[in-house]
Amino acid sequence: MPEIIKANLFKIISILLILILYLITIRNSFFWDTVQLGSKHASFYFNNNFNSLLLPDIIDSGHIPAFGMYIGLVWKLLGRTLFVSHLAMLPFVVGIVWQLMRLIPKYFNKKYVDLIVLLVLLDPSLLAQMTLISPDVPLIFFFLMTWNSIVRNKKIILSIGIFLLFLTSMRGMMVALCLLIIDLYYNVNFKASLKAITTSLFNRAIIYLPALAVFMLFNWYHYQMKGWIGFHSESTWAGSFQSVGLKGIIYNIGILGWRLIDFGRIGVWLVFGIIFLKFGFKIFKEQKTRSLVLIFVCFMIILPSTMIWAKNLMGLRYLIPIYIIFSVLVAKILFS
Secondary structure, eight states: OOOHHHHTTHHHHHHHHHHHHHHHTOOOOOTHHHIIIIHHHHHHHTTTTTTSOOOOOTTTOOOOOHHHHHHHHHHHHOOOSSSHHHHHHHHHHHHHHHHHHHHGGGGGEEEEEEEHHHHHHHHHHHHHHHTSSOTHHHHHHHHHHHHHHHHHHHHHHHHHHOOOOOOOOHHHHEEEEEEEHHHHHHOOTSSHHHHHHHHHHHHHHHHHHHHHHHHHHHHHHHHHHOSSSSSOOOOOOOGGGOHHHHHHHHHHHHHHHHHHTTTTHHHHHHHHHHHHHHHGGGOOOOOHHHHHHHHHHHHHHHHHTEEEESOOOOGGGGGGGHHHHHHHHHHHHHOO
């Protein structure tokens, strides 16, 4: 085997895996709620030449419909076909791999990076979304891009990433909230003087203002025109937001546990459990490991808390950022 291939074997496998998966699923149709979030939203803008910002109530999901606009715009440029729809996802599919290859070296020895990227990419829920015309594909890309910009303290890219997460969906906004906490952990020195902390917090707040301003402006306009935000009583998905009470919350916590170990992810948890039983809290000795624990705990508290109170918001794909973070954390412990 040539040395260049041997040295980059796992990187080559990762790229080939995603390329082959993309090519063999390029004829997959719109599926489940991507029928609405992709096809119906995009069709509205395509057919009406983007003459209206707001969607008809029957297909209005309540959040900024940027994904549908994007697909509709690509259709205008390249033609309204299924192939073109999948082609529109390719930059984000490639972007996920690229962002992982940039992020992992921040936590791992260089010789392990390509293998860790491959292990993270093997998550079934992540791979499934990468075969679809789904807003979760750009969401994961923007999540990784923003995480990268936080650990590198790239303020402009961070602001762009947060802005794009806000455009993706309500869940993108929750991911952005988690990332705000991570940003404060990485980039604000809370041991400094009160004046220095206040100045630093003010400077970080400026990064998030464009996204927050667009979110508030859109929802104000949406409410003025339609009288509702998020969902309305006649929407087909209104039942998903029905409050379930204490008993339902306990049930949903059980569902959350199932989601975390489903599709083979129990193997990752078993590896973590075995190492923890053998070494105890020593596995958290390294500073980078502790930072990954903080990121994982932050996402585990905030993301599910926006879901467990409702009847049907516990989709597997909603938890992909958690799957990715935990995979990176366990790999960090294992390879240490």
